[in-house]
Amino acid sequence: MLEEAKNPFGPTLYEARKERIAKGAQIVTMLMAVALIIPMMWIIGLIFVQGWPAMSIDYLWQNPVGGGVAGGIWGPLIGTFFLTLMCLLIVAPIGVLAGIYLNEYAPDNKATRIIMIAVTSLAGVPSIVHALFGLAAFVVAMHMGKSLIAAACTLAIMTLPVIITSTREALGAVPRNFREACWNLGASKWQTIRTIVLPNSISGILTGVILVVSRAAGETAPIMLTGAAAYLPLPNTMPDKLMPYYLGDQFLALAMHLNVIARDVPNMPTEMKFGSALVMLLLILLINSAAIALRIRLRRRKRW
Amino acid sequence: MPQTPSSRKIRANLARYTETFFEVLIKTCGWSAIVCVLTIFVFILFHATPALKEISLWKFFTSTAWSPHHEQYGAFALIVGNLLVALVAMVIAVPLGLGAAVYISEFATGKTREWLKIGIELLAAIPSIVWGFIGLTVLSPIMVHQAGAEMGTNLLNGGIILALMSVPLIVSISEDALRAVPDSFREAGLALGANKWEMVSRVLFPAARNGLLAACMLGVGRAVGETMAVLLATGNTNQIPHSLLDPIKTLTATIASEMGEASRGSMHFSVLFLIGVLLLLITCTINVVADLIIKGTKAKANA
Numbered sequence: 001m002l003e004e005a006k007n008p009f010g011p012t013l014y015e016a017r018k019e020r021i022a023k024g025a026q027i028v029t030m031l032m033a034v035a036l037i038i039p040m041m042w043i044i045g046l047i048f049v050q051g052w053p054a055m056s057i058d059y060l061w062q063n064p065v066g067g068g069v070a071g072g073i074w075g076p077l078i079g080t081f082f083l084t085l086m087c088l089l090i091v092a093p094i095g096v097l098a099g100i101y102l103n104e105y106a107p108d109n110k111a112t113r114i115i116m117i118a119v120t121s122l123a124g125v126p127s128i129v130h131a132l133f134g135l136a137a138f139v140v141a142m143h144m145g146k147s148l149i150a151a152a153c154t155l156a157i158m159t160l161p162v163i164i165t166s167t168r169e170a171l172g173a174v175p176r177n178f179r180e181a182c183w184n185l186g187a188s189k190w191q192t193i194r195t196i197v198l199p200n201s202i203s204g205i206l207t208g209v210i211l212v213v214s215r216a217a218g219e220t221a222p223i224m225l226t227g228a229a230a231y232l233p234l235p236n237t238m239p240d241k242l243m244p245y246y247l248g249d250q251f252l253a254l255a256m257h258l259n260v261i262a263r264d265v266p267n268m269p270t271e272m273k274f275g276s277a278l279v280m281l282l283l284i285l286l287i288n289s290a291a292i293a294l295r296i297r298l299r300r301r302k303r304w
Numbered sequence: 305m306p307q308t309p310s311s312r313k314i315r316a317n318l319a320r321y322t323e324t325f326f327e328v329l330i331k332t333c334g335w336s337a338i339v340c341v342l343t344i345f346v347f348i349l350f351h352a353t354p355a356l357k358e359i360s361l362w363k364f365f366t367s368t369a370w371s372p373h374h375e376q377y378g379a380f381a382l383i384v385g386n387l388l389v390a391l392v393a394m395v396i397a398v399p400l401g402l403g404a405a406v407y408i409s410e411f412a413t414g415k416t417r418e419w420l421k422i423g424i425e426l427l428a429a430i431p432s433i434v435w436g437f438i439g440l441t442v443l444s445p446i447m448v449h450q451a452g453a454e455m456g457t458n459l460l461n462g463g464i465i466l467a468l469m470s471v472p473l474i475v476s477i478s479e480d481a482l483r484a485v486p487d488s489f490r491e492a493g494l495a496l497g498a499n500k501w502e503m504v505s506r507v508l509f510p511a512a513r514n515g516l517l518a519a520c521m522l523g524v525g526r527a528v529g530e531t532m533a534v535l536l537a538t539g540n541t542n543q544i545p546h547s548l549l550d551p552i553k554t555l556t557a558t559i560a561s562e563m564g565e566a567s568r569g570s571m572h573f574s575v576l577f578l579i580g581v582l583l584l585l586i587t588c589t590i591n592v593v594a595d596l597i598i599k600g601t602k603a604k605a606n607a
Contacts, residue, residue: 022501026411032403033412036471037423040430043438094333101334105327117592118337124522124591125344125584126529127432128556132563132580136347140568157340164337188319190326218431221531221556225563255433262437262536277437281430288429292422 044285047277054275063234063241064252068261069268073276075234075244076257079148080217082245083253086152087216091159092209098160099167099205104193123161127221130158134226149247151227158222159212166211170204171197203298210291218284220255228256254280348580355574364578370542372562372572379579381544385459385552388545389534390527392463393470397527398520400467401474405519408475409482410504428472432532439465439537453549455539460548462538466530470523477522477598481515482508484601514601518594525590529583531556555579 011019062072106112134154144150174197182192198205220228229250235241245251258276261268359377367378408420443464444456451460489511493503509516539551540561559576566572 018499018502022499025501025504026407029403029407029411032400033407033420035400036404036427036468036475037420039468040423040427043442046442047434047438094336097330097333098336101330105330106334115334115338117595118341120595121588121591122337122341122344124525124529124587125341126531126556126587128529128531128559129344129348129580129584129587132351132559132577133344133347135563136351136577137343141347157344160337160340188323190323214429218429218433220431220433221560224560255431258437259433259532259536262433262440273437273441277434281434284429284431284434285426288426292425 044281047274047281051271051274051276051278054269054271055278059275060279063236064231064257065233067231068257068272073254073257073279074241075232076252076254076276077279078242078244079228079251080254082148083152083155083223083251084213084216086148086247087155087159088209088212090152091156091163091212094156095160095163095208095212096167096205098164099171100193100197102164103168103171104189104197119161119164122157123165125158127158127219130154131222131225133157134222139226145248146227146250147248148227148245148251151223151251151253154222154226155216155219158219159215162212162215163208166208167201167205170201170208173204174200203294207291207294207298210287210294214284214287214291217287218255218280220259223253224256224259227251228253230256230260254283345584348577348584351574351577352581353574355571355578358571359575364575368542368544370558372566372575375571377571377575379555379558379582381542382553382555382558382579383582384544385538385542386528386554386556389459389462389466389538389552389554390524392459392548393466393527394520394524396464396467397471397474397523401471401519401523402478402516404471405475405478405482406504406508409479410500410508424472424475427468428476430469432469432530433536435465435469435533436536439533443537447549451549455541455549455551457537457539458549458551459538459545462534462552462554463548465533465537466527469530469533470526473526474519474523477519478512478516481512481519481598481601484515485511512601514597518597518601521590521594521597525587525594528590529556529587531560535560555583 059072060077061074063075064073065071102112102115106115131154134150134157138144138150138153139146142150144153178196178200179192182196183189187195227250229252232250232252234244234252254276258273258280261273261276355377364377364379365383366380367376368381369376369378370382404420404424408417408424412420439461440457443461447453447456447458447461453460485508489507490503493507494500498506534554535557538554538557540553540557541551542553543550545552559579562572563576566576
């Protein structure tokens with residue numbers, strides 16, 4: 001009341017209260033946003049501090065011994081590498097071509113809308129259901145057994161919607177004029193796609209591929225039922241060390257290794273657990289940072 | 305090479321064959337998503353049929369006795385556990401996610417917004433097994449020492465981990481929904497004398513209501529279907545919890561932990577596939593409905 005009397009042009013009490021509420025809301029929402037980042041920082045820091053003592057060339061280069069209580073994580077690392085590579089070889093061509101179909105060829109009709117719904121539902125299928133499907137289709141029905149190739153196929157189906165969606169978005173960002181100019185020069189549809197559309201959207205497609213790598217390297221549930229072993233004694237001799245698994249063999253993978261040593265093994269040194277978690281976390285963050293960097297570069301270099 | 309008429313004809317034919325080849329290839333791949341979804345349904349349903357025929361569905365949905373050795377398959381406690389842990393996660397994740405989305409979309413500017421978005425994207429990238437590991441090794445001792453829980457891995461532990469996992473999805477979809485509201489709405493609100501918060505709460509929220517709802521639904525879908533994190537963080541005890549600090553078991557964790565010991569072709573094996581059918585139905589419904597809501601909102605914004 002007094003303040004109002006002092007300055008007749010200042011805010012009334014009601015207005016001042018509204019202003020305070022608005023300021024408060026801004027601060028509260030900011031704290032909420034920060035509250036999401038802080039646990040992440042804290043967790044990464046904690047895993048880093050606890051896992052760092054385990055880091056050494058030997059830890060990365062030696063195969064696990066005695067169920068993972070000693071030795072290193074070379075076997076799981078190389079297993080994750082081969083698994084991701086195989087998954088990518090299967091899913092990248094199919095996914096990119098499907099993205100091309102949806103953006104360039106598909107007519108705007110009911111069938112296309114159904115395909116889009118299928119892509120959405122496939123993206124929403126829980127990973128454990130993908131695991132069941134991989135077990136039923138690849139391991140049992142197609143007689144692959146629990147193997148590297150069965151796990152890679154399962155992961156490929158799981159990551160298919162990721163690559164379709166990102167390819168479609170990347171192609172959709174290429175302006176229509178580019179295509180029309182090319183058609184007017186007499187190029188066919190496929191020639192236009194090959195020489196104009198794909199080169200102009202390659203960074204966007206690559207971002208999708210990188211995201212698939214990150215997803216495939218991090219998933220545990222699907223490979224757990226389709227081929228990843230809890231522990232295998234692997235030879236530490238040279239030629240076998242670089243190629244320890246054939247396509248039909250069971251294999252070790254980093255995600256599965258972390259799952260096993262996190263709970264099942266008695267007498268497990270703490271730093272061994274946190275070491276595996278640290279390597280896994282760094283791997284995923286590195287891959288995703290690459291995707292983010294690529295996207296930022298792409299936005300800067302855009303020519304239209 | 306000199307171009308004789310015949311070589312030109314061969315080249316033209318070759319170009320036409322290439323064109324047809326790629327068109328057929330692209331069309332085939334275009335349908336791959338539908339083929340995948342259908343085969344997933346067929347295979348899971350096929351292996352679940354023996355269970356559908358043999359066991360009583362009434363018992364499956366109402367009994368809490370789950371003991372594969374005695375041929376007892378009552379999944380009621382598992383379903384309740386699954387839904388409860390998703391509920392706890394949403395109670396934490398929805399307010400946080402919506403608040404963060406409002407801040408990123410309306411209040412934050414320039415570099416702050418960019419860094420926050422990158423941070424949330426990285427949060428989304430952390431694999432579920434690492435989240436489970438965090439629940440098991442970091443959060444669990446805190447539960448025992450600070451909250452006085454008997455078991456460190458419990459409903460609250462799993463809920464917190466799931467909340468952190470599903471929040472990035474909620475943030476990014478809500479932010480898209482807020483962005484889709486035309487700027488003229490914001491300007492009209494501000495021109496009428498509303499301050500920023502009044503504009504957000506009275507204009508933006510009603511206008512983006514459907515998109516925000518879809519964001520929360522997708523969060524629920526993510527939380528219900530998550531496996532590894534809840535397997536490690538919820539304690540895996542088949543019971544109806546009486547407090548937040550009781551351990552539980554979920555449908556997803558049941559499949560993951562018991563599939564290894566179920567022999568192929570046995571009833572246990574088939575019942576686990578039946579759980580898969582249930583999960584598939586729940587998550588597909590949630591995702592398709594949320595997607596239709598988002599599409600509807602976009603169509604309205606463009607009109």
